[in-house]
Amino acid sequence: MIRLVPRRQRSRAMVWGAPLLAVALTLITGGLTFAIMGKPMGVALFTFFVQPLTSVYGISELIVKASPLVLIGIGLSLGFRANVWNIGAEGQYTFGAILGGGIAIFFHDSTSPFLLPAMLIAGVVGGMAWAAIPALLRTRFNANEILVSLMLTYVAILLLSYLVHGPWRDPDGYNFPESRLFPEVGTMPVLIEGTRVHLGVFFALIAVAVALVLGKGLTGFKLKLVGLAPEAARFAGFSETGVIWFALLAGGGLAGLAGVIEVAGPIGQLIPTISPGYGFTAIIVAFLGRLHPVGVLLAGLVMALTYLGGETAQIEIGVPAAVTGLFQGFLLFYLLACDVLIRYRIHILIGKAA
Amino acid sequence: MSGLDHLTPLILTVITASTPLLFAAAGELVTERSGVLNLGVEGLMVTGALAAFAGTYVSGSAVIGVLCGALAGVLMALVFAALTLSLLANQVATGLALTIFGLGLTSLLGSGFIGVTVENIPKLNIPGLSELPVIGPILFGQDAMVYLSFACVGGIGWVLARTRIGLILRAVGASHDSAHALGYPVIRIRYLATMFGGAMGGIAGSYLSLVYTPMWAENLTAGRGWIALALVVFSTWRPGRLVLGAYLFGAITVIQLHAQGLGVDVPSQFLSMTPYLVTIMVLVIISRDHLKIQLNAPACLGRSFHPAQ
Numbered sequence: 332m333i334r335l336v337p338r339r340q341r342s343r344a345m346v347w348g349a350p351l352l353a354v355a356l357t358l359i360t361g362g363l364t365f366a367i368m369g370k371p372m373g374v375a376l377f378t379f380f381v382q383p384l385t386s387v388y389g390i391s392e393l394i395v396k397a398s399p400l401v402l403i404g405i406g407l408s409l410g411f412r413a414n415v416w417n418i419g420a421e422g423q424y425t426f427g428a429i430l431g432g433g434i435a436i437f438f439h440d441s442t443s444p445f446l447l448p449a450m451l452i453a454g455v456v457g458g459m460a461w462a463a464i465p466a467l468l469r470t471r472f473n474a475n476e477i478l479v480s481l482m483l484t485y486v487a488i489l490l491l492s493y494l495v496h497g498p499w500r501d502p503d504g505y506n507f508p509e510s511r512l513f514p515e516v517g518t519m520p521v522l523i524e525g526t527r528v529h530l531g532v533f534f535a536l537i538a539v540a541v542a543l544v545l546g547k548g549l550t551g552f553k554l555k556l557v558g559l560a561p562e563a564a565r566f567a568g569f570s571e572t573g574v575i576w577f578a579l580l581a582g583g584g585l586a587g588l589a590g591v592i593e594v595a596g597p598i599g600q601l602i603p604t605i606s607p608g609y610g611f612t613a614i615i616v617a618f619l620g621r622l623h624p625v626g627v628l629l630a631g632l633v634m635a636l637t638y639l640g641g642e643t644a645q646i647e648i649g650v651p652a653a654v655t656g657l658f659q660g661f662l663l664f665y666l667l668a669c670d671v672l673i674r675y676r677i678h679i680l681i682g683k684a685a
Numbered sequence: 686m687s688g689l690d691h692l693t694p695l696i697l698t699v700i701t702a703s704t705p706l707l708f709a710a711a712g713e714l715v716t717e718r719s720g721v722l723n724l725g726v727e728g729l730m731v732t733g734a735l736a737a738f739a740g741t742y743v744s745g746s747a748v749i750g751v752l753c754g755a756l757a758g759v760l761m762a763l764v765f766a767a768l769t770l771s772l773l774a775n776q777v778a779t780g781l782a783l784t785i786f787g788l789g790l791t792s793l794l795g796s797g798f799i800g801v802t803v804e805n806i807p808k809l810n811i812p813g814l815s816e817l818p819v820i821g822p823i824l825f826g827q828d829a830m831v832y833l834s835f836a837c838v839g840g841i842g843w844v845l846a847r848t849r850i851g852l853i854l855r856a857v858g859a860s861h862d863s864a865h866a867l868g869y870p871v872i873r874i875r876y877l878a879t880m881f882g883g884a885m886g887g888i889a890g891s892y893l894s895l896v897y898t899p900m901w902a903e904n905l906t907a908g909r910g911w912i913a914l915a916l917v918v919f920s921t922w923r924p925g926r927l928v929l930g931a932y933l934f935g936a937i938t939v940i941q942l943h944a945q946g947l948g949v950d951v952p953s954q955f956l957s958m959t960p961y962l963v964t965i966m967v968l969v970i971i972s973r974d975h976l977k978i979q980l981n982a983p984a985c986l987g988r989s990f991h992p993a994q
Contacts (some may be wrong), residue, residue, distance in 0.1 A: 485907075
């Protein structure tokens with residue numbers, strides 16, 4: 332008989348122990364999955380989780396993929412702390428990319444150094460605008476932000492598809508559904524020659540730093556209080572409406588920034604698919620990182636590794652890249668299960684329970 | 686008669702598009718009435734869709750296929766129940782995990798079934814009745830699943846409103862502490878309600894892959910699980926209204942598909958947006974009345990229960 336006994340205090344050790352345990356369990360499950368698929372377990376695990384880290388190219392790609400995850404994850408973690416469930420980051424990312432990319436397409440013969448800053452600002456504004464819809468509908472009409480933000484993701488992706496198939500299609504592009512390539516001044520400068528590591532990394536790090544400062548201040552306290560004890564927050568005079576708006580705009584703005592950085596960086600134009608699901612994976616990043624900025628940074632690297640590992644394993648040992656999604660799901664399941672250890676101890680009673 | 690001749694096939698496709706929504710939403714309604722918010726309907730549906738398709742392909746029988754779909758839904762729901770009910774994990778996060786996991790699992794396992802075809806579920810054919818003009822094929826010419834979906838909604842409505850089991854289920858959802866104090870096994874009842882929702886979600890997915898498309902494709906559900914969740918809010922947790930909601934959405938889906946054929950000069954992407962935009966509009970219209978939601982929503986919806994507390 333197994334019983335959960337509440338702890339007097341949340342276990343601080345388990346707050347950080349749970350994600351490590353979850354990663355370990357995911358590795359074991361991953362190994363078994365490979366074994367079931369008939370792949371040598373050790374080799375497969377090594378190819379998926381270690382090999383990408385053994386080359387400069389691999390590490391640089393890890394950073395490229397972690398940047399959007401960290402940016403979005405930071406924004407989402409602010410909201411999740413306040414129990415504001417923005418799960419439409421993928422849509423905010425897409426709309427940010429549309430608005431920012433639109434500027435690059437509109438001024439495609441520009442040589443102005445202000446083009447890129449304008450695009451980045453447009454990306455943030457786009458993401459915020461897309462997130463403002465669920466914020467408005469939640470605060471004014473009590474409509475569930477989970478469903479609204481998710482529905483808007485489908486709308487944004489369809490809008491992007493319309494634009495690249497229609498008005499924004501490259502006139503010299505042989506009818507492929509792609510926009511023009513962005514002009515030189517509208518692309519993210521590459522930081523390290525020979526890799527794709529670009530300026531976006533800095534934005535991710537700045538977001539982590541800002542979130543750290545915010546978290547220590549009154550804003551962080553407000554978010555936490557509204558999330559944990561909405562009654563107390565109301566009593567203290569904190570506006571719940573304000574917190575909802577802040578959480579969604581911050582999440583949307585950062586997702587939009589991630590979107591425009593991605594199209595101005597590694598992609599370089601607008602195409603129908605601009606994300607391998609970063610907006611959804613960032614939800615796992617936020618939880619795995621314990622909604623803490625430094626945690627989100629580390630979790631972003633871990634989740635980026637699952638993308639990279641999937642690609643490597645596909646090329647090297649012929650495992651479908653879809654394994655990535657499966658492992659991400661396992662990781663989140665294990666994490667949620669392990670989180671019970673923060674608030675409860677497990678008592679195993681042997682023999683007949685009283 | 687020519688107008689009606691066009692109308693009949695249109696109504697038939699509306700029914701095909703609405704049935705999976707009705708199954709999934711009816712299952713989720715029961716789950717939510719017990720106080721459990723399972724946001725992983727999309728994951729249940731997509732897993733059920735693949736299991737049903739694979740089951741039908743291997744066995745050659747759609748009945749076995751649908752049973753496989755339902756079983757897959759139950760297994761997924763069990764994972765959700767174990768995490769949220771036994772390990773007290775956050776229901777919102779776990780529901781999301783279920784969807785992410787389901788989409789990942791099916792895109793991995795389903796790769797072998799892309800491009801494969803299976804036998805369709807046969808339509809009912811009652812000599813005489815099914816040949817009646819217009820109403821014949823609509824009322825008497827559906828496949829068994831369509832009638833089953835209505836029977837399920839009717840059954841759920843009756844059980845919830847008129848039986849002891851329904852009363853206990855609603856009590857658990859309205860106040861788990863009171864129900865526990867009265868001696869009802871809150872956790873066990875919630876497990877069962879969640880598993881029922883899982884079976885229905887799996888059946889909904891089966892209908893998608895066996896009848897609606899009918900084939901297997903990655904991410905086949907395309908957000909229908911989320912629309913089913915919105916339908917439960919739309920129904921204000923009353924089964925009868927689910928039928929209205931599901932058929933409204935089925936009709937919108939079909940009309941936007943046909944609008945292109947009828948020469949409506951709007952890019953297809955904008956037409957494809959309509960079900961999602963209508964979902965948002967419907968949510969706003971229903972939710973703006975705070976009181977209506979508060980009176981009808983199960984009071985313990987989404988809250989964990991631990992008897993020792």
